[in-house]
Amino acid sequence: MPLLDVKDLSVTFARRGQRTVRAVDGVSFSVEAGEVVGLVGESGCGKSVTSLALMGLLPKQRGVTVGGSAMFGDTDLLKTDERTMRDIRGRDVAMIFQDPLSSLNPVVPIGVQVTEVLARHRGLTGAKATAEAADLLNRVGIPDPTRRLKEYPHQLSGGMRQRALIAMAVACAPKLLIADEPTTALDVTIQAQILELLRDLVRDSGTALVMITHDLGVVAGMCDTVNVLYAGRVVESARRKPLFAEPRHPYTTGLLGSVPRLDSGKGAAARDPRFGAGRPAVAGRVRVRPALRPPCRRLCR
Amino acid sequence: MTETLVEVDDLKVHFPIKRGVFLDRVVGHVKAVDGVDLRINKGETYGLVGESGCGKSTLGRALLQLTPPTGGRVNFDGTELTTLPPKQLRSMRRRMQMIFQDPMSSLDPRQNVESILTEGLQAHGLGGSRAERRKIISKSLDAVGLPQWALSRYPHEFSGGQRQRIGIARAVVLNPDLIVADEPVSALDVSIQAQVINLLEELQEELGLTYLVIAHDLAVVRHISDTVGVMYLGALVEEAPSDDLYRQPLHPYTRALMSAVPVPDPEVEDRRERILLAGDLPSPANPPSGCRFHTRCPWAQPTKCRDERPGLRIIGTGTHKVACHWAEQIESGEIRPHAVKAEVVADGAGAKEAHGALHNAIESPGGPVI
Structure with missing residues (x-):
């Protein structure tokens, strides 16, 4: 049995006087224990909304409807009440957000924010909690952790902030980590550091990771395993190597073709036989047409 | 023989760090650009890469005299720009245009596209009558692949990729010689990035443009550049023809940078060697002595790297330039990499103010998103 089994997840946003937007439209995927699963797609394809829905972070009212199921052990993450969800969040399922500056509280020292998790889920307080927090910061590679605990988010660099956020996420050794664009706001050399850290954490602790x-x-x-999302649907799902070696869906092919690669020179993409002589670019942009539901959403591109 | 269009000599841009309420005392300088030489040939693309805070955007702006340089010379097609009187500089600006990173903040939301495109023509007294101007504008719209009805629309009515096309049209409409593109695609989705890069290449071929492309994405830069310069803390550490640089990076920083870029191919990803840099970029207000990179360099050798600042020197026969004392020895494997302990980047008073100064200095559409 998989650790997390998402079936037919859909999220719609309704507003009075406007057409209903179906941001996620029947997404299904599963995550085995200790596995790293990727959700890839362009902006607006519904990948972040998927993660928010799984964490129960979408507002329950104001026209937001979440459908389908997400079985995590015996509990359905989409249907549990807020009280149980609070126990699960941070302890069993934790999340790392894209922008650490806006997801950390700017007026609270890092130490307090890390120990908050420890107090809520592991009952640690006082000196014990502080020691544990310092240990956590050390584990994610923050030098001089005892001093950093007293500092505020703005005193840390972008990479350090992201490390602090990861420390908070892994504080309770969750079974599942959801990382929503964890390195997008960072420079490449810092990105490499953070990815290496996530790789180590996953390997050492056996945590499953959903990488958005x-x-x-x-x-x-x-x-x-990789799931490619397009306009709220999974258009291709495959193991890592087959997906890149022989993408089956035209959108995946287009996406792969449009990425300028470090190991190909000026104008190389145009010469690549996989994409013909034409431009590798996918024309136009993602369109969300709520009323219109063609069998294949890429039809209009 | 290729002709040189832009020649930059020992360019420096230092921003003062001020402290005090009534009397601003200058307590130090952020050396955003500290002694850069480069030349760009006509019709070619020079790619400038580096991480945020390395001074690449400031260099681009100083080259166009949008930020007054502290020292050094910029020669544009035979004219010295740093000493040019304002009036002449203004008319010179027609020939050098800029494309900004974020098209939403570099386009005025209250101006429609026609007005955005006409403004430059009017400022330079080009195009004569209204009808003629309209003709020029619609031609540039065609060139960037936007429909004619776009003229009466406002920026918010377009998608990110289309907005960037408007920004490009605004630059192209004046028929410039040089375009400085500061992170032209980093705000866009990958599939849209490819469209914009292709467009820039097409325009270059059609109009014989010369580009200075500033980007943090090495893959993008490799894709469009003839020559690539790598910047670290305000100075060039390596410069070479694009293919040479990517085939054989010689500077330790370039190696680390390249090994950090993920390649969308699992086979490559599993095989490649990863060089992880320790720590963060040191503060440009208080740069390390000697080689700027020695605090994070896995190949750093005692004393010489710390004491002596290496200049760009030619390696081999060609045009590959590196600013490293030990480039040959590292290449031949004589010097082995060693572990580096992450240094806590000084965040005392100096660094914080430096940050403030940087913020003030680059709070403009072209500035990097921090």
Whole structure:
């Protein structure tokens, strides 16, 4: 039995006077224990909304409807009440957000934010919690952790902030980590550090990781299974190597073709026989047409 | 023989760090650009790469005299720009245009596309009558692949990729010689990135443009550049023809940078060697002595790297330039990499103010998103 089994997840946003938007439209995927699963797609394809729905972070009212199921052990993450969800969040399922500056509280020292998790789920307080927090910061590679605990988010660099956020996420050794674009806001050398850290954490602790990203390169280096999302649907799902070696869906082919690669020179993409003589670019942009539901959403491109 | 269009000599841009309420005392300088030489040939593309805070955007702006340089010379097609009187500089600007990173903040939301495109023509007294101007504008719209009805629309009515096309049209409409593109695609989705890059290449062929492309994405830069310069803390550490640089990076920083870029191919990803840099970029207000990179360099050798600042020197026969004392020895494997302990980047008073100064200095559409 998989650790997380998402079936037919759909999320719609309704507003009075406007057409209903179906941001996620029947997404299904599963995550085995210790596995790294990638969700890739361009902006607007519904990858972040998927993660928010799984974490129960979408508002329950104001026209937001979440359908389908997400079985995590015996509990359905989409249907549990808020009280149980609070116990699960942070302890069993944790999340790493894209922008650490806006997901950390700017007026609270890092130490307090990390120990908050420890107090809520592991009952640690006082000096014990502080020691554990310092240990966590050390584990994610923050030098001089005892001093950093007293500092505020703005005093840390982008990479350090992301490390602090990861420390908070792994504080309770969750079974599942959801990372929503964890390295998008960072420079490449810092990105490499963070990815290496995530790889180590996953390997050492056996945590399963759902990696949400738009970067196919990140996926190629990290994920065991990859789901390609387009306009709210999974258009292709495959193991890492087959997906890149022989993409089956035209959108995946287009996406792979449009990425300028470090190991190909000026104008090389145009010469690549896989994409013919034409431009590798996918024309136009993602269109969400709520009323219109063609059998294949890529029809209009 | 290729002709040189832009020649930059020992360019420096230092931003003062000020402190005090009534009397601003200058307590130090952020050396955003600290002694850069480069030349760009006519019709070619020069790619400038580096991480955020390395000074690449400031260099681009100083080259166009949008930020006054502290020292050094910029020669544009035989004219010295740093000493040019403002009036002449203004008319010179027609020939050098800029494309900004974020098209939403570099286009005025209250101006329609026609007005955006006409403004430059009017400022330079080009195009004569209204009808003629309209003709020029619609031609540039065609060139960037936008429909004619776009003229009466406002920026918010377009998608990110289309907005960037408007930004490009605004630059192209003046028929410039040089375009400085500061992160032209980093705000866009990958499939849209490819469209914009292709467009830039097409325009270059059609109009014989010269580009200075500033980007943090090495893959994008490799894709469009003839020559690539790598910047670290305000100085060039390596410069070479695009293919040479990517086939054989010689500077330790370039190696680390390249090994950090994920390649969308699992076979490559599993095989490649990863060089992880320790720590963060040091503060440009208080750069390390000697080689700027020695605090993070896995190949750093005692004393010489710390004491002596290496200049760009030619390696081999060609045009591959590196600023490293030990480039040959590292290449031949004589010097082996060693582990580096992450240094805590000084965040005392100096660094924080430096940050503030940088913020003030680059709070403009072209500035990097921090």
